Amino acid sequence: MTKKIAVLPGDGIGPEIVTEAVKVLECLNSQMALGIEFEHGLIGGAAYDEYGTPFPEQTLSLAKAADAVFLGAVGGPKWESLDISLRPEKGLLGLRSELQLFSNLRPAILYPQLVYASTLKPEVVSGLDIMIVRELTGGIYFGKPRGVRVLENGERQGFNTLVYSESEIRRIAHSALQIAQKRNRRLCSVDKANVLECTELWREIVTDTAKLYPDVQLSHMYVDNAAMQLVRAPKQFDVMVTSNMFGDILSDAAAMLTGSIGMLPSASLDANNKGMYEPIHGSAPDIAGKGIANPLATILSAAMMLRYTFNEIEAADRIEQAVNNALDANVRTADIYSEGMQKVSTSEMGDTVVAELKKGI
Numbered sequence: 001m002t003k004k005i006a007v008l009p010g011d012g013i014g015p016e017i018v019t020e021a022v023k024v025l026e027c028l029n030s031q032m033a034l035g036i037e038f039e040h041g042l043i044g045g046a047a048y049d050e051y052g053t054p055f056p057e058q059t060l061s062l063a064k065a066a067d068a069v070f071l072g073a074v075g076g077p078k079w080e081s082l083d084i085s086l087r088p089e090k091g092l093l094g095l096r097s098e099l100q101l102f103s104n105l106r107p108a109i110l111y112p113q114l115v116y117a118s119t120l121k122p123e124v125v126s127g128l129d130i131m132i133v134r135e136l137t138g139g140i141y142f143g144k145p146r147g148v149r150v151l152e153n154g155e156r157q158g159f160n161t162l163v164y165s166e167s168e169i170r171r172i173a174h175s176a177l178q179i180a181q182k183r184n185r186r187l188c189s190v191d192k193a194n195v196l197e198c199t200e201l202w203r204e205i206v207t208d209t210a211k212l213y214p215d216v217q218l219s220h221m222y223v224d225n226a227a228m229q230l231v232r233a234p235k236q237f238d239v240m241v242t243s244n245m246f247g248d249i250l251s252d253a254a255a256m257l258t259g260s261i262g263m264l265p266s267a268s269l270d271a272n273n274k275g276m277y278e279p280i281h282g283s284a285p286d287i288a289g290k291g292i293a294n295p296l297a298t299i300l301s302a303a304m305m306l307r308y309t310f311n312e313i314e315a316a317d318r319i320e321q322a323v324n325n326a327l328d329a330n331v332r333t334a335d336i337y338s339e340g341m342q343k344v345s346t347s348e349m350g351d352t353v354v355a356e357l358k359k360g361i
């Protein structure tokens with residue numbers, strides 16, 4: 001069956017890292033006859049430069065017609081002074097909301113070869129393998145009313161609204177519970193139910209939904225404690241589920257436990273597991289065009305795409321194994337380099353992964 005992938009490289013290092021992931025997918029495609037077809041489009045600053053908008057109609061149609069969207073990153077100083085409605089990030093937010101990608105999966109995995117890269121002690125993080133499931137299309141980032149108003153006394157006041165409907169909470173709870181079923185069957189729901197009514201409802205609905213998954217052990221934690229536990233004893237967690245803003249913050253903290261932002265993939269799924277896949281890092285304008293970006297997060301995002309949208313488990317496993325083998329071969333981009341390793345460029349890292357895939361034939 002044909003698998004149509006909309007490829008949106010975006011800005012900064014986006015095109016460089018996406019090229020490497022496409023190389024890896026093309027290799028697997030010919031090895032395993034996966035039926036993958038690529039179609040390229042523009043998003044973010046690159047789209048603004050071409051069409052005057054970060055989220056052109058063509059890109060939306062391309063993404064809607066595809067089975068999955070594969071994205072590099074958006075943003076950069078060039079577009080920072082634009083009106084907020086025209087900034088590159090609007091393209092990404094627009095895509096997430098148009099495709100109803102409400103479930104954001106962010107694994108934080110520490111590869112044993114990179115244990116030195118973490119700022120935490122090896123015994124605290126070695127073997128770390130957490131999945132954070134973040135609600136992505138609701139909550140305070142989208143809630144209305146929002147804005148900045150002028151009060152009677154002339155002072156300005158900023159305001160946003162934290163809002164979740166029952167159905168929004170229930171669908172993210174299902175998503176997280178199903179992911180927990182495929183892992184170690186433990187789910188920790190993170191909220192601030194002692195202060196925020198909205199998250200009190202969150203806790204109630206997650207608890208209710210979990211009754212349908214008796215094989216999953218559900219626990220609850222306040223977000224402040226969760227932040228503390230993530231740096232104190234992160235291995236206690238298997239899957240965590242939380243709201244948009246809490247997830248934004250906690251998943252970045254979890255990512256940094258691994259010490260290497262260039263290693264971490266992500267998936268954003270709709271109710272039918274159609275998804276958008278991208279590395280968790282941004283467009284890294286400071287290193288764009290230098291050929292030194294780490295493409296592994298993007299390559300691992302391709303593995304997530306094969307696993308979650310296309311159910312091609314063997315193909316996904318092969319990519320992950322090839323990445324592991326590349327690390328075993330002591331090949332490193334600058335961000336994960338340490339003495340005694342072989343420092344390679346973005347494309348050399350991609351080539352190494354492809355070579356490892358070919359060895360596996």
Ligand code: NAD
Nearest residue numbers: 073074075076261262281282283284285286287293294335
């Ligand atoms: P960033 O993730 O782009 O970069 C942070 C640091 O990590 C930089 O020093 C960068 O060089 C390094 N880095 C990131 N990815 C790397 C890789 N693959 N290999 C090696 N080093 C890597 O975050 P930032 O600097 O805060 O943001 C830069 C731009 O990216 C901004 O415009 C921001 O809005 C945007 N951004 C986009 C996304 C996205 O597209 N999903 C996410 C975050 C930030």
